[in-house]
Amino acid sequence: xxxxxxxxxxxxxxxxxxxxxxxxxxxxTRDAIAAFLQTELGTLPNASSxxxxxxxxxxxxxxLVRSSDSFGPFFTERSLTAGRGQVNVAVGVQHYEFRTIDxxxxxxxxxxxxxxxxxxxxxxxxxxxxxxxxxxxxVTLQTNIGITDRLDVGAAVPLIRLTLSGQRLDTYRGTTTxxxxxxxxxxxxxDAVLRSKYNxxxxxxxGIALGAEARLPTGDKENLLGTGNATxxxxxxxxxxxxxxxxxxxxxxxxxxxxxxxxxRAATTLVADPRVTIxxxxxxxxxxxxxxxxxxxxPHPTLANVDTLRLSTTxxxxxxxxxxxxxxxxxxxxxxxxxxxxxxxxxxxxxxxxTPTVTFDRTMGQ
Numbered sequence: 319x320x321x322x323x324x325x326x327x328x329x330x331x332x333x334x335x336x337x338x339x340x341x342x343x344x345x346x347t348r349d350a351i352a353a354f355l356q357t358e359l360g361t362l363p364n365a366s367s368x369x370x371x372x373x374x375x376x377x378x379x380x381x382l383v384r385s386s387d388s389f390g391p392f393f394t395e396r397s398l399t400a401g402r403g404q405v406n407v408a409v410g411v412q413h414y415e416f417r418t419i420d421x422x423x424x425x426x427x428x429x430x431x432x433x434x435x436x437x438x439x440x441x442x443x444x445x446x447x448x449x450x451x452x453x454x455x456x457v458t459l460q461t462n463i464g465i466t467d468r469l470d471v472g473a474a475v476p477l478i479r480l481t482l483s484g485q486r487l488d489t490y491r492g493t494t495t496x497x498x499x500x501x502x503x504x505x506x507x508x509d510a511v512l513r514s515k516y517n518x519x520x521x522x523x524x525g526i527a528l529g530a531e532a533r534l535p536t537g538d539k540e541n542l543l544g545t546g547n548a549t550x551x552x553x554x555x556x557x558x559x560x561x562x563x564x565x566x567x568x569x570x571x572x573x574x575x576x577x578x579x580x581x582x583r584a585a586t587t588l589v590a591d592p593r594v595t596i597x598x599x600x601x602x603x604x605x606x607x608x609x610x611x612x613x614x615x616x617p618h619p620t621l622a623n624v625d626t627l628r629l630s631t632t633x634x635x636x637x638x639x640x641x642x643x644x645x646x647x648x649x650x651x652x653x654x655x656x657x658x659x660x661x662x663x664x665x666x667x668x669x670x671x672x673t674p675t676v677t678f679d680r681t682m683g684q
Contacts, residue, residue: 401467606635
């Protein structure tokens with residue numbers, strides 16, 4: 319997929335008069351967009367580690383009982399663990415269509431990838447615009463095992479199908495020509511996740527826990543299926559439940575990737591029925607140095623009085639957040655169907671519109 323991106327941004331099939339192309343501009347744009355794609359595709363959220371059913375040992379009876387009537391959040395961790403000997407397996411399906419990059423539309427042909435202008439003019443005499451259609455279909459397989467009443471370990475493996483197509487047009491002194499069209503598809507394993515959670519304090523469905531997560535560079539970086547970097551996250555988890563309502567919050571620090579980051583998640587759950595839990599969440603992260611896209615004009619290396627526009631990234635902290643709303647439904651036995659939609663709340667990074675996720679999970683005792 320990197321080759322497809324390079325072809326779209328660098329290939330030049332039609333000459334444009336006497337304008338000498340500054341290929342460095344196209345390379346800078348390609349690298350900036352690829353960095354954003356790898357950052358986002360390599361960190362798409364996985365469902366929380368615990369299944370909908372959580373248990374604890376009742377000493378007086380010597381049997382396992384439900385720890386909470388709630389089935390918990392989608393992506394925010396809750397402090398409760400699954401319970402000794404409880405095994406949860408889940409399959410999630412998500413379709414994501416990327417539509418904007420740092421607030422710039424990727425799909426309508428208005429994204430200027432490079433341009434040239436005379437220093438005496440406000441408008442460029444030559445500009446290239448990019449149309450990019452990018453979507454992922456992800457199937458995530460995950461499991462969570464209750465080692466003790468307070469310790470869970472788990473893993474998640476995403477299988478990603480990435481489709482990319484695009485076109486680049488050059489408009490030189492009012493004349494528009496097609497410079498490149500390309501399309502490609504990649505399929506494979508994304509970056510796998512290993513994680514654990516330890517419950518420090520438990521009172522009913524409320525409590526405090528600590529979590530750790532490692533993302534492994536199992537995804538193909540060249541095909542934009544992974545970041546190419548291993549990351550480690552440490553996370554503090556808090557929950558408060560009273561009656562049918564619950565509130566859950568996480569804060570964590572992630573290091574080892576393209577940028578260190580602080581992530582934060584918060585969720586409200588409502589038990590609408592013994593078999594139905596309604597969930598509203600906010601998930602976000604503060605990246606220290608991945609930056610934002612910037613339009614930079616620099617002197618052209620060979621043409622006098624001409625500046626070249628490049629899309630590049632600024633080395634600055636950015637905050638990205640998304641809202642999630644959905645429902646968890648106990649469809650029978652210990653099977654749970656989860657359905658939610660995710661919507662970006664910020665323009666930073668590469669974003670889509672309403673993104674649906676459907677997950678089936680089952681908890682099994684030993």
